[in-house]
Amino acid sequence: MATSIEVSQVDAFTTTPFHGNPAGVVLNAQGIEPRVRQQIARELNCSETVFIEQHAMGRFAFRYYTPATEVDLCGHATVAALHTLHEAHDLSGDILVDTNVGVLPMRIEQDGTVWMRQADPQFRELEGEVRRAVVSALRVEEADIHPSLPFQLAFTGLWDILVPLKKLDALHQLEPQFDVLAAICRELGAASVHVYTMETVEAGSTVHTRDFSPAVGVNEDPHTGTANGALGASLVHAGVIEPKRHVFEQGWSIGRPGHILVDVTQDMAVSVGGKAVTAFCAQLRTS
Template sequence: MATTSIEVSQVDAFTTTPFHGNPAGVVLNAKGIEPTMRQQIARELNCSETVFIEQGVTGRFKFRYYTPATEVDLCGHATVAALHTLYETYHLSGDILVETNVGMLPMRMEEDGTVWMRQADPQFCELDGAMRAAVVRALRVEDTDVHPSLPFELAFTGLLDILVPLKKLDTLHQLAPQFDMLSSICRELGAASVHVYTTETVGAESTVHARDFSPAVGVNEDPHTGTANGALGASLVRAGVIEPKRHVFEQGWSIGRPGHILVEVTQDMAVSVGGKAVTVFCTQLRTS
């Protein structure tokens, strides 16, 4: 019986240095690949997300995203990886439209290889005191570690995330969460992740340093999260903590994959996340 294979690549997003940033699987010509096979490919590649790209009419594409455990509606770093792959493979630049499970989103590829994804319109929801206390317990921090004047809430720009502010960068780096508790909390709230952040940063050019925990979708810690950082940027602009403009967010230091995420929020709360990426390998994955 003849063997069949599918071309796959791995792209490190939010960096130009291999083995930094956040690795995403990319399947460029995904039309005709059934959902069961997509899930198997995502599990085999074992990146936090793998993106499957289908090309439509000129300037339009369809992206679908899978963790090793399940399909998710949107993923920022995998989108950056996908746009980088289109830029690198087809020398595309300029504006395109991408169909996702959260709707049709405008994206952009600049001449220098920086790529941008427009996120869904932001939405916000308060967390009650009992749920805040549960999140703090699951993170194994004290109430006094939580920053009292930064947003501690649910925010959405494509996926729902729990935003948790800490005072100190050292506290953030030393986190050792109870993942089973975080998973239960996320499932109860319908959230994709617990996104913990501080305004203490490694680099002077950065606005925020973050870590992201997504055990409910099979990823204990995601090195870099475009959607969650976009939601965080919108939350901080809404609260008047930062100005509506382009910012640099740091992530990945805690697991040895440092990188920088560009977060742009406009005055009317349009949210875009961007960055660069580097292809680490491209190969044929045998499927039968």
């Protein structure tokens, strides 16, 4: 007898279908073993698929898989999961979510805006040789790098390499050497190389970004909640932006524009938020 699992695909950080970042969502994941979870993630072929288990009232567990491997945390898939809980169960308010980086408080607002609290930020400087290797792998010149913005490793759940460019045009024209970036990320224990500029498409935005994650099987991620949270923390820590709610742009370069809300408080509590839209629901046959 054939068995199936209900899955959905949700476009996060947008309210427009086919924009934002698509994530797979499995709402009732209890009893699905890791091997099958990996197969589902590969079949859906989103950059990440999130598997949701409810442990108690207001208490859940989220686990995240790329098509190639499990990862500890994923911002846009978390937004997709929270949106699905709101849509399927009319859930709102504060909840706790168990992840591989710990228990994180999250919030679903009545209007469908969702927020994930990220892990306490950490920062590490890049050595000169590694920095030069990143610049080379991005196929840019040192003159393209903004000299007074953070170029470092930052963490709010995952380590990301933050690279500041002076110009938006240079960011849009990037054609990285993905194999080299993957090797650098593996060596440093980083999930991605997150490139950003303070030049934006829209006047109300603070930063424009692109994210390259070939080490976990995703050459370019349309929208990255964790990396943008780490970037927001880094920019506040360096005194570049004020501790408050900001709008970060991403996805223009690959035709999936969207907006990530990044909130950093005076005491460096980092939250990432946004809205989402369900693109489809389906029954995925597993045997």
